[in-house]
Structures are given as structure tokens and as C-alpha cells.
Amino acid sequence: MSHAKLSIGIAGAGLLGRLIAWQLLRKGHRVMLFDRGPEHGTQAAAWTAAGMVAPLSEAVVSDRFIYDMGRYALRQWPQWVKQLPAHRRPLWQFNGSLVVAHPQDQSELTQFYRDLYHVTGDTQGYQWLTRPALHSLEPDLNDQFQHGLLLENEGHLDNRTLFTALGNALRELGGHCVFDCEVELESGLIHTPSGPRRFDQVIDCRGMGAKSGFPELRGVRGEILQVQTRDLTLNRPVRLMHPRYQLYVVPKPDHHFVIGATQIESEDRSPMSLQSSLELSSALYTLAPAFSEARIVEQSVNLRPALPDNNPGITREDRLLRVNGLFRHGYLLAPAVVDQVMAMIDEGADTEFAPHLLNLSRNALNDNSQSEQRAG
Ligand SMILES: Cc1cc2nc3c(=O)[nH]c(=O)nc-3n(C[C@H](O)[C@H](O)[C@H](O)COP(=O)(O)OP(=O)(O)OC[C@H]3O[C@@H](n4cnc5c(N)ncnc54)[C@H](O)[C@@H]3O)c2cc1C
Missing domain, CATH: 3.50.50.60 (FAD/NAD(P)-binding domain)
Known part of the structure; x- marks a missing residue:
């Protein structure tokens, strides 16, 4: 030594x-x-x-x-x-994070639960939530969500x-x-x-x-929107399962929220496309309609450094x-x-x-x- x-x-x-x-x-x-x-x-x-x-x-x-x-x-x-x-x-x-899916995408959530069990080999650190349990944890989420998955061991x-x-x-x-x-x-x-x-x-x-x-080394493009609103509170990060992408929303100080989803195999650092911006904002609105009046304060792009x-x-x-x-x-x-x-x-x-x-x-x-x- x-x-x-x-x-x-x-x-x-x-x-x-x-x-x-x-x-x-x-x-x-x-x-x-x-x-x-x-x-x-x-x-x-x-x-x-x-x-x-x-x-x-x-x-x-x-x-x-x-x-x-x-x-x-x-x-x-x-x-x-x-x-x-x-x-x-x-x-x-360290409040854990939540995973939800709209009723039409419920099978994505069920599959995610099965995959978790397959990888971790136990049910420690995560639990299936009924509708009342979900909405008492996060009252501002869209009330059409019927179930959720609480991943307790996440920060x-x-x-x-x-x-x-x-x-x-x-x-x-x-x-x-x-x-x-x-x-x-x-x-x-x-x-x-x-x-x-x-x-x-x-x-x-x-x-x-x-x-x-x-x-x-290759770069994998990621895009985020940052919005600000006092109209709702999230107590932990929330992921929305969708057949084409997973949206995540992470609460930040001063009523800011970071929203991301995209992982694109490209080293292009140019600004966010209109399509990405539309997809992120509309998914955000379906997660909690109170986001509709949020102000967009930042759109950013960067590259994740990845080996093969x-x-x-x-x-x-x-x-x-x-x-x-x-x-x-x-x-x-x-x-x-x-x-x-x-x-x-x-x-x-x-x-x-x-x-x-x-x-x-x-x-x-x-x-x-x-x-x-x-x-x-
Ligand atoms: C949109 C997005 C969301 C992400 N979300 C998460 C997440 O929620 N959780 C998570 O765990 N990870 C997340 N990541 C991944 C995480 O950001 C990266 O894995 C991490 O930043 C890599 O750290 P690093 O120090 O290697 O590189 P970086 O953080 O990129 O730092 C590299 C530094 O090197 C400097 N530099 C480069 N070239 C030179 C040079 N020639 N001379 C001097 N300085 C130089 C740069 O200016 C930079 O400051 C996310 C990434 C992106 C893009």
C-alpha cells in the first residue's frame, strides 16, 4: 500500500x-x-x-x-x-421512485414488474400499488392511473x-x-x-x-426539458411506461422539473427536435394535467459517453x-x-x-x- x-x-x-x-x-x-x-x-x-x-x-x-x-x-x-x-x-x-402506465399500456407495467423479479431474484425494495395507495403518495398525478410500482430503494x-x-x-x-x-x-x-x-x-x-x-467511445444523445410550475408537487421521480419510450420526470428545487426520455444513437449535439419536444411535453401533460401551465425554462442536449x-x-x-x-x-x-x-x-x-x-x-x-x- x-x-x-x-x-x-x-x-x-x-x-x-x-x-x-x-x-x-x-x-x-x-x-x-x-x-x-x-x-x-x-x-x-x-x-x-x-x-x-x-x-x-x-x-x-x-x-x-x-x-x-x-x-x-x-x-x-x-x-x-x-x-x-x-x-x-x-x-x-431518498424517497424511492414511482413507475406508472396509462390503462391502455398496463401490460408494459406488468412486464416491467416481471423483469424486475427476473433480474433481482426477489421482491425486496419494490412494491405494487393499488390506485388509492398510488394517489395518496402522489396526489397530483392524473387520476386515471390505476396502479403503480413504488421502487423504494431509489434516490x-x-x-x-x-x-x-x-x-x-x-x-x-x-x-x-x-x-x-x-x-x-x-x-x-x-x-x-x-x-x-x-x-x-x-x-x-x-x-x-x-x-x-x-x-x-461513442456518444449517445440525450435530451431534457426543464419546466417550472407551482401548480403541482411530485415527491419523487416518476417514470411513465409507454410502448415506444419511457418518460421520466424528476422534481428539482424551486418548483423545477426535469423531463427526459430520449436515448438516441447519435453524436449530434444540435438542439432538440420539434418532435422530441412535442412528445416530451404531451407525455408530461398526460402524466399530470396541471403541467399544462408550466413554463419551459430550458431545453438541453448532451452526449452520454459509452463504451461498446x-x-x-x-x-x-x-x-x-x-x-x-x-x-x-x-x-x-x-x-x-x-x-x-x-x-x-x-x-x-x-x-x-x-x-x-x-x-x-x-x-x-x-x-x-x-x-x-x-x-x-
Ligand atoms: C440527458 C441525460 C440524462 C442523464 N441522466 C442521468 C441520470 O439520471 N442518472 C445517471 O446516473 N446518469 C445520467 N446521465 C449520464 C451521466 O450524465 C454521465 O454518465 C456522466 O456525466 C459521465 O461523467 P463523466 O465525468 O465521465 O463525463 P462528463 O460529466 O461529461 O464530464 C466530462 C468533462 O470533461 C470536459 N472535457 C472534455 N474534453 C476536454 C478537454 N479536451 N480538455 C479539458 N476538459 C475537457 C468537459 O467539459 C466535461 O466537463 C445522463 C446523461 C444525459 C446526457
Whole structure:
């Protein structure tokens, strides 16, 4: 195990870059973090993202590996949030999420329930809701919904406030952040417009900006609408099942809601199409008619960085670690991936994801820490 304090250069101040920089600074390493975008992080996919930490929802469309790492995230995020400097808004909410379908699409919901059982092998962490139970949890949903599925073990983050909180933490710990600075990398070297800088270790966290190091990396386009209304409240993220797409609505502070659905195999970053905008808004209106007077405050597009198997990848070439491929699971996988990177730097672990390093256990979510998580 190495206890040497290293000088570490990180390229990319998106989700991974900020979290890894923070963890390294807390361990006493010297860190310099570069991003081609501005300080707020608006260029990162993680800025555009909805911030859901949804292992059950993702279990039905991903490897078991993703589900296990997601369960780890549910334990780790509340701990991390407690360690960040004080912030005005709750960063982490753990109220579960809801899945609903219109009566004509009820078979989609039933199939989702069966798929969940098939993947998880038990019925822990989710429950079928009758109409009264559903509407007492979320009174503002369209009253035509007859059933719902409550996924109790899911949470979500206020991702944009988290970015600011991480930025503050980096400064407090003496990290050196350089924004509006596009960089290129080599082992032990970061090339900046003002010349090369040498480090004991360089970490590539550039997401889609790292294509030269991960030639097989591809971008998967995602689009979100953000609306604001005081006419209704949602207490947790809600997913609407539909034969062609799944819409998700995530409540954010100040009566904002982030709505997304699309996952398009394209690296096109142009603005949202009229069709996407119409589909998202009309699905939103059918979810809760009170959305009709909501104001559209943002339409955003970004690319999810994905490797061919849609799983995360970490490679090491001497003094250069590359971390990428978080795809649609950045917030879900970040705790496992970041802890793996820390183990590689501090304990010399190899690049295999090693579940024992993460202390994953089947009953991890049934321990006493669960009640603490709800307060986070
Ligand atoms: C619409 C949408 C919704 C999503 N919703 C969720 C969700 O609910 N839950 C979830 O878990 N995940 C979600 N994701 C996925 C998540 O956002 C990504 O997995 C995550 O952001 C990847 O993190 P990253 O740090 O690798 O990349 P990013 O967050 O994209 O950060 C990369 C950073 O590198 C910088 N950079 C790039 N090139 C250079 C360069 N040459 N020099 C300097 N800096 C550079 C960029 O400016 C950026 O700040 C969503 C993504 C999208 C697009």
C-alpha cells in the first residue's frame, strides 16, 4: 500500500473529475483539475443529467454488475453528501421512485414488474400499488392511473447544486482548478495552451472529450426539458411506461422539473427536435394535467459517453489512468468507479472492478444505515 502524497493532474471537471479530485485532496494528494468549459460545469453531460440513482429501474436494461454497483451508490452518496461543505438545498433525496402506465399500456407495467423479479431474484425494495395507495403518495398525478410500482430503494441528487458544492470543497481543500482550458494528455503530462505540465499521475476524466484515448467511445444523445410550475408537487421521480419510450420526470428545487426520455444513437449535439419536444411535453401533460401551465425554462442536449458493452472502463498506461464509459449511469456508478480509482492510486489495485474492494454484500441495503440515508 502506498502512502506517498502525489501530484495529480485531472483532465475534465465533470462528474468523475470533480469527485476524484475531491477524494484525492481529502487523502492529502496535490491536485490540479482542468476543464475546457466554465466553472459551473455546464459542458458536462452530468450537468444536463437528471441525477437519478436508480439501480432497480436500470437493472431491467443492464448487466447485474450495474445493479450491484448501483446498490453500492445508495449507501455511498448519503455519506459523501454529509462530508461536503454546508449547502442551502438538500443534495440527496431518498424517497424511492414511482413507475406508472396509462390503462391502455398496463401490460408494459406488468412486464416491467416481471423483469424486475427476473433480474433481482426477489421482491425486496419494490412494491405494487393499488390506485388509492398510488394517489395518496402522489396526489397530483392524473387520476386515471390505476396502479403503480413504488421502487423504494431509489434516490436522486440535485446534480447542479452538487457541482457547486464539489467546486467549493475543492477550493477549501487547496485544489487548483483551471477552467476554459482545453487539454491533451500523455503519461505523466498534461498539455495546456500555455505549455506542458508534469505530474506523478494523470487521470483522464474527459467523457466524450477523451475519444483519442478511447477510440471505441461513442456518444449517445440525450435530451431534457426543464419546466417550472407551482401548480403541482411530485415527491419523487416518476417514470411513465409507454410502448415506444419511457418518460421520466424528476422534481428539482424551486418548483423545477426535469423531463427526459430520449436515448438516441447519435453524436449530434444540435438542439432538440420539434418532435422530441412535442412528445416530451404531451407525455408530461398526460402524466399530470396541471403541467399544462408550466413554463419551459430550458431545453438541453448532451452526449452520454459509452463504451461498446455500455459498461464503465478504466485503463492504465504507466502514469496515465483513463476512466470513462459511464453511459446513462454516471450518478449510479460514480461511487463504485471513484472508489476503484482511489484503490488503484492508493493501494495499487489492478484495473479489474473488484467487488470486495467495495464491500458489496447482498444484504447491504437492509442494514441500519438505511434510515440514515432517508435524511440525507
Ligand atoms: C440527458 C441525460 C440524462 C442523464 N441522466 C442521468 C441520470 O439520471 N442518472 C445517471 O446516473 N446518469 C445520467 N446521465 C449520464 C451521466 O450524465 C454521465 O454518465 C456522466 O456525466 C459521465 O461523467 P463523466 O465525468 O465521465 O463525463 P462528463 O460529466 O461529461 O464530464 C466530462 C468533462 O470533461 C470536459 N472535457 C472534455 N474534453 C476536454 C478537454 N479536451 N480538455 C479539458 N476538459 C475537457 C468537459 O467539459 C466535461 O466537463 C445522463 C446523461 C444525459 C446526457
